[in-house]
Amino acid sequence: MTHPQQYVKTNIFNKVVTHVHPPHTTTVYKLHINHQHYFPYTESCVNECCKTHTMCGVPVNPCCPQGPFGF
Template identity: 80%
Template sequence: MQAQYFPPQGCPQYCPPQVFPAQYDPPLVSPGQQYVKTNIFNKVVTHLHTSHTTTVNMQMINHQHYFPHTESCVNECCETHTMCGVPYNPCCPPRPF
């Protein structure tokens, strides 16, 4: 006959852990932040102003933090007229001061 093993009293026996499926809370959305980026282009004669935008998409693995961002563009044009003298009028002779 084989002897049965009984652990000493006061020593706990451990069962294998039970792993349950992950539970997901609804996403927490922070209020959006708005940024205004102003580009000023001064033009005296015809110029070509090229621009380039690089979009970086960063994926955060495991922590699942999301940072949505939108971008808009406003084109503004400011003009000045500079009078560098007076136009010549051939019909009226210049008056002496």
Template identity: 80%
Template sequence: MFPATDDPPLVSPGQQYVKTNLFNKVVTHLHPSHTTTVNNLHVTHQHYFPHTDSCINECSEIHTMCGVPVNPCCPFSPFGF
């Protein structure tokens, strides 16, 4: 009888197990609504253009000294008076 020999171990592929836990949950969905009332005011702008007239009369004058007046009673002045 011969002594026993040890062979390397034979490893089978691992098995995977899945354990599923189920949790029930209630989700409330709210669907709010809103109504907006719009009151629309229509404004009509009426434009008037009253007009008045005026008149300005302008006058300009120039005094020109064309010589020296002779006045023997008074001494000579720069303006001749």
């Protein structure tokens, strides 16, 4: 018994599958606030003056002449 000769015919269909990988860039703007604290030192000087009035004896009255004993 003879077998029929068999042939295989292959048809190839090319299919393109695209893969998109888009890059993304995020730009961050960051504000840094530096609080600087200063404590300037100041100094003051005070000059004080004290006055005293001392009555040494009886004041002379120019309207009345002094007597022989000074009063």
